[in-house]
Amino acid sequence: DGGITQSPKYLFRKEGQNVTLSCEQNLNHDAMYWYRQDPGQGLRLIYYSQIVNDFQKGDIAEGYSVSREKKESFPLTVTSAQKNPTAFYLCASRPAATDTQYFGPGTRLTVL
Amino acid sequence: SQQGEEDPQALSIQEGENATMNCSYKTSINNLQWYRQNSGRGLVHLILIRSNEREKHSGRLRVTLDTSKKSSSLLITASRAADTASYFCATGVSGGYNKLIFGAGTRLAVHP
Numbered sequence: 001d002g003g004i005t006q007s008p009k010y011l012f013r014k015e016g017q018n019v020t021l022s023c024e025q026n027l028n029h030d031a032m033y034w035y036r037q038d039p040g041q042g043l044r045l046i047y048y049s050q051i052v053n054d055f056q057k058g059d060i061a062e063g064y065s066v067s068r069e070k071k072e073s074f075p076l077t078v079t080s081a082q083k084n085p086t087a088f089y090l091c092a093s094r095p096a097a098t099d100t101q102y103f104g105p106g107t108r109l110t111v112l
Numbered sequence: 113s114q115q116g117e118e119d120p121q122a123l124s125i126q127e128g129e130n131a132t133m134n135c136s137y138k139t140s141i142n143n144l145q146w147y148r149q150n151s152g153r154g155l156v157h158l159i160l161i162r163s164n165e166r167e168k169h170s171g172r173l174r175v176t177l178d179t180s181k182k183s184s185s186l187l188i189t190a191s192r193a194a195d196t197a198s199y200f201c202a203t204g205v206s207g208g209y210n211k212l213i214f215g216a217g218t219r220l221a222v223h224p
Contacts, residue, residue, distance in 0.1 A: 004154075031210065042200055042214035043155075090154055099143050099204050101212060103154035 003027065004104035006091050011109045013078070013085070021076045021107045023091030031094040032074040033101060036060060036087045043090060049074055078109060086111045118201060118218040126223050131188040133218040135201035136181075143204040144177055144184050145212065148197045155200065158186075191222045 004025040013019045023032065031050050035043035045058030049068040063082025068074055074093075078085045088108050092101040119134045135144070143162045147155040161168045161177045161184070168175045174187040188195055198219050202212040 035214075040216065042216045043202075043212075044214075045211065048211075088152075092155075094210060099210050100145065100157050100160060101155075101210075102157065103147075105154045106152070108152070 004091060004093055004102060006089075006104040006107050008107060009105070011107055013109060013111050015111060016080045018077055018079050019109065021078065021089055021091075021109070023074045023076065023104060024072055025074075025093045025102075025104075026072060027093055027095065027102065028071070029093035029095045029102070030071070031096075032068070033092040033094070034058075034064070034066065034074070034076045035090045035092065037090060037106075038087050046076065046089075085109055118199070118215045120218060121216070122219045122221070124221045124223065125191060127191060127193055129191055129222075131191050131195070131220055131222070133186045133199050133201075133220070135184045135186070135215055137184075137201075137203045137213075138182065139203075139205060141179075141203045141205055144175075145202045145204065146173075146175060146184075146186050147200045147202060147214075149200065149217070150197045158199075160204075188220075191220075193222050193224050196220060196222045 007022045033048045034046040037043050044060050046064050047066045049055035055068050065077045090106045091104040094101045117136050145160045146158045149155045159170045159175050161175050172189045177184045198217040200217045202214045
């Protein structure tokens with residue numbers, strides 16, 4: 001099956017802990033994105049990467065970090081510096097020369 | 113910053129009726145896209161309309177774009193209960209990385 005996978009589906013974190021959300025795609029897409037969605041709101045861009053070993057901050061990057069060591073993988077770390085991390089996190093990828101993004105199923109992070 | 117604003121925020125209709133959702137935006141765009149999100153799931157791309165296009169169809173979907181008014185509408189004809197979801201418009205803006213700016217969405221409920 002081709003597609004974008006995110007794991008875990010649900011994640012619980014204690015305050016002060018860092019957690020890493022996984023995003024993997026086997027679509028051979030160059031660009032990958034991380035978004036945050038809060039209840040009743042649209043998506044806000046956290047980080048994006050257009051090629052391996054390169055990534056850029058989006059609109060709300062504070063308290064988050066990413067890496068792009070492989071084309072297929074774009075993990076997101078939510079650090080303890082993120083003051084309000086409880087949210088639904090969505091990963092997306094985009095093939096070259098198109099504008100359409102393809103989304104994973106999301107990870108719901110809850111801080112206890 | 114969120115550019116797209118959907119109207120209405122929520123819409124409740126009966127099966128067989130048409131559903132119309134509107135989206136307004138503020139700055140120049142390259143394209144405008146509509147996505148659907150079922151509760152707690154990822155987003156699914158529905159349709160893309162470029163800034164030089166005025167209308168586009170895909171199955172039961174019809175999208176219009178008025179760049180002079182900075183607005184778009186999504187029409188779903190002969191709605192079905194399975195169309196129940198949130199619908200988001202996303203504006204594609206220039207910037208070198210195919211950035212999408214999402215609105216807060218319209219929650220559509222289609223009753224049998």
